[in-house]
Amino acid sequence: MTRAVCLLSGGMDSTTLAYVARDMGYRIYGLHFNYGQRTEGKERECARKIAALLPVEELLEIDLRYLSRFGGSSLTDHGIAVDDFDEERPGIPNTYVPFRNANLLSIATSFAESRGAEAIFIGVQSQDYSGYPDCRPQFIETFQKLIDIGTREETRIRLMTPFINLTKTDILKVGTTLKVPYQFTWSCYQNEDLACGTCGACHFRKKAFADMGMRDPIPYREE
């Protein structure tokens, strides 16, 4: 059985993707990141639960709180209010953490090379959050080149991003087939007791469940 590193954020996309990786027969090495995001407590709890259920060979929790020391993102700077979803707003949402995915993927590559893993699964998705420059297909292609050049001659690590052109509804469809336990996933950027229902992450999550005619098993503030 070949090994894969799976990024487990605790959200819907990365959880579904880990079930895809398991379904493909990989032994899973999980990575969870704390970068000072508001809802880290809930996200970590979800990632640990999913890691135990999959199960994974190893779950490493990595402290990236230094990203919050750089400031400028509402996700990590608790003095800035999280933008509600607004289709009309131009540009990048204020939840953007500069170059975040390059940080996550660099660590994943170091971990993968150390463990002899042949794949890294990351649930990036360019469609819903087209505002984030480090979620685009060209970013992933360039990172693949960086891995090929920057690791040992004999190392072969493939970046796996099967969700990059899917919508959240498509992802939920895949996950439903694989019986992903969505009650142990968290998407809201704002709050960890009751999901706010209005931030960008809640917006797309709710839309996906509505599109599929399913009930979202997590609690929302307005309900």
Add this chain to the structure above:
Amino acid sequence: MTRAVCLLSGGMDSTTLAYVARDMGYRIYGLHFNYGQRTEGKERECARKIAALLPVEELLEIDLRYLSRFGGSSLTDHGIAVDDFDEERPGIPNTYVPFRNANLLSIATSFAESRGAEAIFIGVQSQDYSGYPDCRPQFIETFQKLIDIGTREETRIRLMTPFINLTKTDILKVGTTLKVPYQFTWSCYQNEDLACGTCGACHFRKKAFADMGMRDPIPYREE
């Protein structure tokens, strides 16, 4: 005055490079990394001293000790002895930390984008350590592409690696002109009281001072 992020390891190359950046007129934002290397105490002390002397606008010390949890490198795994320099040994020295420079440069890019810096100075050098895949010119070129794609539209950050094709002797020549205080730099991989004189880093440092007919101001074990 434009801003630049300078990686300050505490070693000869990054210290000399920061003096080059200062000489070019940049306001300097320093980054120092602790990734569990054996000689971190001495390296940090040197980086702080140099930061105070330059001076820098800000010095951020970032904890990357998670890299040592991956294992496999003599630089961070204290159970593995550091290889002495041996011209005949094929392949990559056992001080290699998988994909280390991608980790360092990702953080530097997040920091640079947050601070509006237009340049990142990193003292990589492909000649002496041709064994490290993440020190090669192609690696730097690909990382530049990753920055261009993975940051905001309006962000312009240039990776500056003027030492990439220089030898340590060339670097020392540059530093001597700029009056770099080499007594506050540390290169040895092995020990922090007296430099071992035999590891790869000591080998190239000693050769540079010998080539220039200069006395190295730091203490060595054999002296």
